[in-house]
Each structure stands twice: as C-alpha cells, then as structure tokens.
Amino acid sequence: MFHLEFKITGDNSHTLLVKELNETYHSTKGAINEALHVFMQRGLNDYIVKTNCKKLKVFEVGFGTGLNAHLAHLFAKQHQLKIDYISIEAHPLDLSIIQQLNYSELIPSEQSLFLKLHEVEWNKVVEIDEYFTLTKLHQELKDVVLENSIDVIFFDAFAPNIQPELWTKEVFESMFKALKPEGVLVTYCAKGVVKRTIKEVGFNLETLAGPPGKREMIRAVKVISE
Numbered sequence: 001m002f003h004l005e006f007k008i009t010g011d012n013s014h015t016l017l018v019k020e021l022n023e024t025y026h027s028t029k030g031a032i033n034e035a036l037h038v039f040m041q042r043g044l045n046d047y048i049v050k051t052n053c054k055k056l057k058v059f060e061v062g063f064g065t066g067l068n069a070h071l072a073h074l075f076a077k078q079h080q081l082k083i084d085y086i087s088i089e090a091h092p093l094d095l096s097i098i099q100q101l102n103y104s105e106l107i108p109s110e111q112s113l114f115l116k117l118h119e120v121e122w123n124k125v126v127e128i129d130e131y132f133t134l135t136k137l138h139q140e141l142k143d144v145v146l147e148n149s150i151d152v153i154f155f156d157a158f159a160p161n162i163q164p165e166l167w168t169k170e171v172f173e174s175m176f177k178a179l180k181p182e183g184v185l186v187t188y189c190a191k192g193v194v195k196r197t198i199k200e201v202g203f204n205l206e207t208l209a210g211p212p213g214k215r216e217m218i219r220a221v222k223v224i225s226e
C-alpha cells in the first residue's frame with residue numbers, strides 16, 4: 001500500500017499526495033474547483049443542456065476519495081436527474097482516511113451523505129436515493145467491458161507520466177466503445193500525446209479552458225458519422 005499525505009490545495013480543499021509517486025489525487029490549485037469545472041460543468045452540465053436528458057449513466061475511472069461521486073450526487077439532486085454512477089477503483093482508500101477529508105466543511109451538504117458513498121458495498125448496485133445509484137467496482141480498468149451504454153465518462157486516472165498504461169490507444173478504444181453515440185469523455189489532462197491518441201481512436205476532440213490554474217482540459221465526443 002502507498003504512503004499518503006494530506007495536502008491543502010488552492011481552494012482550501014484536501015487532496016492526497018502519494019509519496020512514492022510524488023503525485024496527488026487532484027489539482028494542487030484546487031481539488032473541489034477542478035472537480036466542479038472539469039467533471040460537473042464541462043462534463044455533466046454541458047451534456048444535459050445539449051441532450052436535455054434527465055436520466056444518465058456516468059462511468060468514472062478512479063473512485064479515489066469519492067469527491068466526483070459526491071458532487072455528481074448533489075448535481076443530480078439539484079437538477080432533478082436520475083444518475084446511475086459506476087466507478088472503478090483498483091486500490092480503495094481506508095475509511096479512516098476518508099473521514100479526515102474536509103470536503104463536507106466546504107461543500108454545503110451533510111457529511112453523512114459523503115460517507116455513505118464510501119460505506120456501501122463494492123461490486124453491487126446500491127440505490128443511494130431517488131436521484132442516484134452507485135456501483136463501485138473494485139477492479140482494474142483493463143478488466144471492464146462496457147458497450148454503448150454510458151453518457152458521460154469522468155476520466156480521472158493519475159497523470160500519463162505516472163500511469164502511462166491507463167492512457168493508451170487500447171484504453172481509449174474501450175472508452176469509445178463504452179459510450180453511447182454523442183456520449184462524452186472529460187478529463188483534466190490536455191497533454192499533446194493524449195489529444196493525439198483520442199483523435200486516433202475516432203473521438204471528436206474539444207480542447208476547453210481548464211479549471212483555475214490550468215490552461216486546458218479535454219472533452220472527447222463520440223460522434224458517429226452516417
């Protein structure tokens with residue numbers, strides 16, 4: 001198991017530093033701001049505005065601290081949506097670490113809602129409430145097979161220089177396959193090599209303004225031409 005250290009990021013929210021990798025779970029410029037901008041705004045919000053859909057399936061790569069899942073749950077409530085949220089995680093964090101994260105002090109919601117996402121069983125579809133079901137898959141991304149069923153992918157793996165095996169053409173081909181037509185993948189990373197790989201796979205690449213402190217982010221759209 002890795003050694004983890006708590007770090008305060010630019011918006012005062014916590015992230016975790018993996019000491020052995022010298023890599024953090026979120027942007028050091030602001031963990032909550034990054035999650036809100038990349039995944040909620042450019043991912044979920046733009047998608048529901050464009051498609052007008054009220055029921056959607058989200059797939060997340062890397063459940064980690066559960067920050068994205070928690071914000072997506074609150075987003076679903078706020079917008080009266082039904083989200084089926086599937087998140088994959090190879091190395092779940094201990095609850096003792098989760099309990100020390102300061103997200104509930106900064107995000108207006110009850111801490112019990114955040115903790116509930118961590119307390120539910122792995123590898124089971126769990127109804128959190130009328131707006132949100134959560135399926136946490138304790139497995140490796142390479143073992144997931146999804147087809148034509150996902151509306152939005154939150155691609156939140158560690159950076160390509162840390163985990164190059166999660167940013168390959170094969171991985172993005174399987175993400176392309178997982179999405180419905182017009183489905184989108186959003187990621188905080190906008191490295192040239194990632195853009196090229198995403199284009200090669202057949203996605204429509206959109207380079208968008210990044211969260212505070214980051215110039216760019218990527219949205220990849222599964223456009224199916226006639």
Ligand SMILES: C[S@@+](CC[C@H](N)C(=O)[O-])C[C@H]1O[C@@H](n2cnc3c(N)ncnc32)[C@H](O)[C@@H]1O
Nearest residue numbers: 025062063064065089090091140141156157158
């Ligand atoms: C950048 S962190 C982000 C986590 C999370 N989205 C959050 O907000 O805390 C990347 C996550 O991917 C997980 N991970 C690493 N390799 C993986 C793999 N092969 N399959 C699934 N998850 C993996 C890590 O354990 C870590 O929790």
